[in-house]
Amino acid sequence: SPDLITFGETMGLLLAQPGLPLEHADGFRRSVAGAESNTAVGMARLGHSVGWFGRVGDDPFGHAALRMMRGEGVDVSRAVVDDTRPTGLLVRDAHAQRPIEVCYYRSGSAGSSLRPADVDEQWIASARSLHFTGITAALSEDARAASEKAAHVAREAGVPVSVDPNIRRKLADGPRWRELLRPLTGYADLVLTGLDEAREINGHTDVRDTAAWFLERGAGLVVLKLGSEGAWATDGTEEWFQRAAEVPIVDPVGAGDAFNAGFLSARLRGLPVPEALAEGVVVAGNVVQVAGDMDGLPNSRMLELTRDSEQVTTR
Template sequence: MLLMLAEPGLPLERATHFRRSVAGAESNVAAGLARLGHWARWIGRVGDDPAGEAVLRELRADGVDVSCAEMDPESPTGLLLRDSHPQRAIDVQYYRTGSAASLLSPAQITPEALAGVRLVHVTGITPMLSEDAERATHALIEGARQAGATVSFDPNVRRKLGTEHEWIRRVGPLLREADLVLAGEDELELLLGAGPEEGAKALLTLGRAGTVVVKHSDHSAVAHTVEGRWRQEPFDVPVTDPVGAGDAFAAGWLSARLRGLDQQRALAEAACVAALVVQAPGDTDGLPTAAGRDRALEAFTRGTDPVHR
């Protein structure tokens, strides 16, 4: 979607100046992985309009492959308006109904789009957009299986998209289809009716998951596998804009796992990337390069000089 971010500190209804950016859970993760040095492809739809051109241009600038993205000549690009307050609730307004993204269909999920892919990441937002988008999500997961790719899933519950029952019915089953799960403790409670420990254990024993990362309300994170559990506390940083932290965490964690790093290091890198993102406005402005991540993590963990001289 095109993101219009209100000037910092003002409530949305009072804002007169907006900064244009790009938002979207899966595209945020793709941009994060690309900046960290991975090849990443985004499969999605935008309108054949100035907003759609801006979205694709921004993704290309981050190094994301958009060769499988479609531009719809009849439906508009989705729009998101929001304000930004580090210490109070943020007002987010979605304009998705009838958007190009909501018309994503299984026909767009081709074997060519998944050729050579090691990891497929999807969130619960996409299947909640429409019935066609839900079918496309299932087609994507099936295509990933056929391509031999690992499936990563983040519920990313957005309650404005549907009722609790709809989230449970449409998104809950996807938790059991993923090889890697990143979920908030409140999301596991909603979708599984279980606490973080019980929910993680259920997915490890009854689903396909090999790793379940639970993000807690105190911003700590715990990785669960059948071999054990690892915990990571958040890094203490000043928060400018908390939106986008979850996608940044996912990008940091997936990058580490793709590079074969252990669970504790993966959690530390994920927390580091999230800590950098919340210090900048917008969903993606603070996403670091690999070198930037490593410098920041060194400063966070060892107290080295944070100034890169």
């Protein structure tokens, strides 16, 4: 049985040469992007059995996405190649300091037409955990219904669910995100979220109040990702904080997905919350030092070496 199953839209990524603003970039590297597949690859590199499903087009970007995931050891046997729609595209630049410019070419994409019939109930029920992000629900009504079905199946089967809101402003406005995420985060045993996103969903500004809102709706643990500061978690009784080591940032995109991989991996290996936070920030710290969403994802040995060399302090 897979340690983790996840699903969503994976796109072709055209990444501008680092440092150049998108408008002036004339060199692009073709890669693959998708919040959930980033986490899937992160988990696979850390030695886990992982499954990803979603729709890609019958085109070079779709085939490249599936080949990349297969090459990383991710089970894509439930993915659908949809020959009626194109694979979505994401074009972006990469800067350490300035905001990243992201252009989506994904409306009407194969990935956004994910639907409930694509959800393999038995497969999900056999997994050790299910992970998804809010992005999928924002893509289409079908994709939202597929997210809900997967979450429901997992809950019925007693499979722990983790949810990352992953609010993307270009996909929907604030009220729509609230409408989508309030019910979906209600399925989560574990909420992995940025602080601003959490505040956006529940309207609380105080850190403890914003976390408590998810706990009251059934989550057992809430992790607030605080970017270069680190991460904080609470189960309503205890609280933990993990500072992130200072690292030279090349491309911050993918840090949250990488954190999720490190955190989920540690939990699946039975590690307590403080150690899982520590591994999450180390995995994220690896990714931001390399251009691309997931190129910097470490394997277990690299993770261990980074942890030792950074002398990460756990409080």
